[in-house]
Amino acid sequence: MHDTGKILAGLAVFLALATSPLWYASLARSSAAAPRLDLPAAERRCVLPREVIRASHMQLLDEWRTQVVRDGQRDYVTPDGRRFDKSLTRTCLKCHSNEKNFCSRCHDYAGAKPVCWNCHVKPEDIK
Amino acid sequence: MNALVSLIVVAVLTAVAVAGAGARPSAFVLGIVVPYAAAAVFLLGIVIRVLRWARAPVPFRIPTTCGQQNSLPWVKSSPLDNPHTALGVAARMALEVLCFRSLFRNTRSELRDGPRLIYAENKWLWLGAMTFHWSLLAVVVRHMRFFMEPVPFPVLFALRMDGILEVGVPVVYMSSLGLLAAAGYLLARRLLSPQLRYISLAADYLPLFLILGIAGSGILMRHFTKLDVIAVKELAMGLSTLQPALPEGIGALFFVHLLLVSSLLAYLPFSKLMHLGGVFLSPTRNLANNNRMKRHLNPWNPPVRVHTYEEYEDEFRTLMKGAGLPLEKEPK
């Protein structure tokens, strides 16, 4: 007995799963391009260099939160001597007031859900 | 010795990736050509191997029965460990594939003075294997976030569940730790137990070192050295959409990760890792114990030389007659 039908069906399921990125991309008409962000018009410099912010902003925000909530430490001095308030809403969102076209673009693209909005209100929602 | 050979293979692969990451043409090969080639070998290799298995028939129905058979109506049978229906077989296979039912039976025998043999529960291997395989599955599903845009719900759900403990920023996935710990355990038992070391081939260490390398580099990138995940997803989506391109700003460690993954994929169809397909085709598990209920056919069932009753009676007729046994033909 060969059970060829069952084996071919099993192989078909395996192939469908294993090639899912290919047919999903084609069905969803995905583009390979990275998302484009709405960058602030006025300010060109963030608190840290762009690469560092890209890779580690979640850790910076996490440190800020701890220092503010636990120790009441609110002053942040950048390596190049600029001073900022350690605040998501008053510092970050001042420039990046468009969560939908800034934060979410990359976060959705990477499938990473930020926990910021568990407590904070999104700037768009204030209006 | 066998472990060392495998470790050297993984070290060489790592060195190749580090060396190749620096220059753009070699990074193109590592980031695009190698993954495509590995995926092709993986898919084709598995299909060919499974078809080779499929070509050989299952001449006899030989389930290993691990529970009471279905016989008299008042005898309670064991539908999961000794199924006699297709549904029961499906359930037995599901238990085997999803829960490692057979490994769960594992015991350890020990010879004490007396002499006395005792058997103790031994679920560590089962626990290690379950942690290893389920973590691996979670890791693979999680990584689909790089290959699919928009990220589909099941992948998001897996990400959410895997990070549900919300420890650390970015979140530490349970599967990262599970995979690392379980692969470490599987390696340690192979190295530490003299009996296991005795039976282990280089081919037994290689997948473990590859997976440890993959998990280690992945964890390093996510939590320590950091990298631009947007660029990584661009690379992955280029592969998914068949419009490959090599974005700037991807570090050497990522190429190490990718080369080890590619090696593992390409190696899989030629290795013991084919148990991923073979477990479904094992005739001692995937057949119903309905042997006397339903005839099983053997496609090559050959005619054989038998000893017929006529030949038998011809040889013993006189003796049979003398013993008063009934005969087909009276002796002359």
Add this chain to the structure above:
Amino acid sequence: MTEPKLKPDEVASIDYVVPPEGWTRTLPDLRKGTFNYGANPKSAQYLGLPNPRAWQPMEADWKLPPDWQRIVLEGLRERLSKYRSLQVFMDVCVRCGACADKCHFYIGSGDPKNMPVLRAELLRSVYRNDFTAAGKILGSLAGARPLTIDVIKEWFLYFYQCTECRRCSVFCPYGIDTAEITMMGRELLNLLGLGIDWITTPASNCFRTGNHLGIQPHGFKDSVDFALDDLESIFGVRVEAPINKKGAEILFVVPSADYFGDPHYFGFLGYLALFHEIGLDYTLSTFASEGGNFGLFHSSEMMKRLNAKIYAEARRLGVKWIIGGECGHMWRVLHQYMDTMNGPADFLEAPVSPITGTPFENAASTKMVHIAEFTADLIKHGKVKLDCSRNDHWRVTFHDSCNPARAMGLFEEPRFVLKSVCNNFFEMPENTIREETFCCGSGSGIGTDENLEMRMRGGFPRANAVRHVHEKHGVNLLACICAIDKATLPPLMEFWVPGVQVAALHELVGNALVMKGEKRTGDLRGQPFAAEKGGKKDA
């Protein structure tokens, strides 16, 4: 034998330490007591087997045909294309080691090549070398090794140190069945004429006379007559046992040891007494005078050749269906192979018990019912009068024979029968019974005195569990439903657990049976019942 006598203490001082060098570098040690002698050329010739010649494993020259390598590799190629099991089992083992200490031969010998995983690697290494790309390119690095004479000797040693009991396959996460590997290994060895005599000669007897012992029809008749006389003296009733009777409803097939061996014979008396009491219309056959099948231990072809007579005789005698007696490997063949090989049995009827009217639906196609199933049904329906106290001189435990356990799942039927016929029944520890039962250590055709040491080693786990209930509950009888068990457990018990006897399930049934008009003098062994010995009945 001139060798020093084996001592349990010495056999039990087992060293589980592995050699420092890799297993491919240790040569097979053909030490006396661990292997079986080569097949008698006359038997091999009678069966038409290749390369019949006088040879012995301890001789340096095994007198192989000149192109032996080609024969083995071609044979392996052919079997890979015929058996998916072999293909898959060659490819998927991960060497996790879960099987290692599940094998009675490994537990009892400490020889790492008796770990099921390594036993399979003996064959797998050759498969890799000649049939896989990795093995061809990477050689020993990929676990491959070329086929040499030493490999063949190693196969001979270790494929005849496996009883095909399938205990390892219960624990394997992929269900890899060493019995399949061993069967293939033995088939390949047999292509070179490397069979053992304890398998080849019984097979040749069986082919000629219908049974392994070579008992000719008049001898069979004598044995049965002898049994009928014994029954008359025990029960005071003259019992009939038809032989070669055309038109009987049922053909009854037993292993030949049942009417020739001790203690099998008492079980045979039990069958005959029971069938008489219920008035069963059955017949024995001198031609189908063996349900057992040493072909199973030789090759699938030999199995089919020896098995063919059962359906052929059922057809000739015009019976409706078949009952099979107590035998382990016989039931592996009947349950998992007979219908496929020699069926369809469309000239028979689906079995229905003429006494209770119960249809044996689980045997509707093969049309052959296990005696334990048949008797359990009888007892359940109250069709026989039983007096359990007649077994009160026994404190009984039950040994699940490998094949009915792991190739059928026949667990409850014999237990129900046992509990219905005796008052004192005690189970052995749970890791040693049912699907986890331990082999007698002498199955699959290797139950001779030649390899006695290996048998005592292999039987050690079984004996150890018996000793546990012997010490704890005073068990003095090991009941079983396998002819090889009945032949090989008595010496095993004598070696490890003196004071425990071995009996057929149906011996105990016969003891308890209250026959109409009987004038009982004692049990089937001719001993007085416990009550009459002055023993207290503790029902």
